[in-house]
Amino acid sequence: MPTACPLCGLRSRAGDLCPGCLSDLVPGVPGAGRCLHCAVALDSAGPGGRQRPTRCEACAASRARGRSYDRTIAVIDYTYPGDMLISALKERGRLDVAALLGRLIAQAVRTPVAGLPPLGAIVPVPSSPASLRRRGFNPAGEIARAVSRGTGVPLRRGWLACVRSDASQKTLGRRARWRAPVGNYEARVAVPAVWVGLVDDVMTTGSTLHFAATALRAAGAAGVVALVAARTPARLWHNVGHVRRDPGPA
Numbered sequence: 001m002p003t004a005c006p007l008c009g010l011r012s013r014a015g016d017l018c019p020g021c022l023s024d025l026v027p028g029v030p031g032a033g034r035c036l037h038c039a040v041a042l043d044s045a046g047p048g049g050r051q052r053p054t055r056c057e058a059c060a061a062s063r064a065r066g067r068s069y070d071r072t073i074a075v076i077d078y079t080y081p082g083d084m085l086i087s088a089l090k091e092r093g094r095l096d097v098a099a100l101l102g103r104l105i106a107q108a109v110r111t112p113v114a115g116l117p118p119l120g121a122i123v124p125v126p127s128s129p130a131s132l133r134r135r136g137f138n139p140a141g142e143i144a145r146a147v148s149r150g151t152g153v154p155l156r157r158g159w160l161a162c163v164r165s166d167a168s169q170k171t172l173g174r175r176a177r178w179r180a181p182v183g184n185y186e187a188r189v190a191v192p193a194v195w196v197g198l199v200d201d202v203m204t205t206g207s208t209l210h211f212a213a214t215a216l217r218a219a220g221a222a223g224v225v226a227l228v229a230a231r232t233p234a235r236l237w238h239n240v241g242h243v244r245r246d247p248g249p250a
């Protein structure tokens with residue numbers, strides 16, 4: 001069925017990106033050029049033409065260990081123009097974009113190159129009650145539904161609940177921002193010892209996914225793979241858990 005590409009409006013198929021936008025935004029090999037652990041985009045070449053690293057500097061350093069998610073899959077960067085897909089979903093309620101992002105994540109999960117453990121459940125990061133009231137839907141939940149459909153892994157919306165709303169993270173300092181989601185998430189069931197695919201729309205500091213994954217593991221999950229639509233590049237975030245060198249004047 002011909003549709004309009006949600007990004008550029010050119011002709012596309014069945015709600016997908018047009019071939020041009022797809023090749024601009026999503027690499028042919030899922031996970032290529034991203035850190036294995038946190039999926040942040042890696043520099044295109046190591047210093048002195050060394051072989052590309054598989055982990056970012058922060059994850060290779062000891063301070064980034066101890067995250068509750070074991071791996072992260074991200075399909076696009078949270079930068080222009082991919083960020084327009086996220087705002088179409090979150091600000092304009094374009095649920096077709098959630099389906100598109102979910103299909104892209106499912107495709108990456110199914111690729112053997114990703115080397116993921118077999119997932120037993122897909123769980124969305126729940127919206128806070130305030131966001132749910134404002135938006136009327138949970139963007140992560142809509143993406144998760146499409147991930148479940150595209151992978152055949154059952155969707156378990158009821159496993160995790162958001163029991164507390166935090167203040168807007170944007171106004172907080174780095175440490176406070178990292179700690180803001182503490183106590184937000186609670187598992188509502190005894191989770192079986194399976195690997196869980198934990199879905200969110202955007203990953204920036206990773207703290208939301210960390211604390212949501214902590215709740216799943218405490219309830220019995222064997223492990224957690226973070227499945228995110230968009231990843232904020234390292235140069236755009238500052239967080240206490242990830243050390244990075246100041247890139248200096250660009």
Ligand SMILES: [Zn+2]
Nearest residue numbers: 005008018021
């Ligand atoms: Zn397009």
Ligand SMILES: [Zn+2]
Nearest residue numbers: 035038056059
């Ligand atoms: Zn990393």
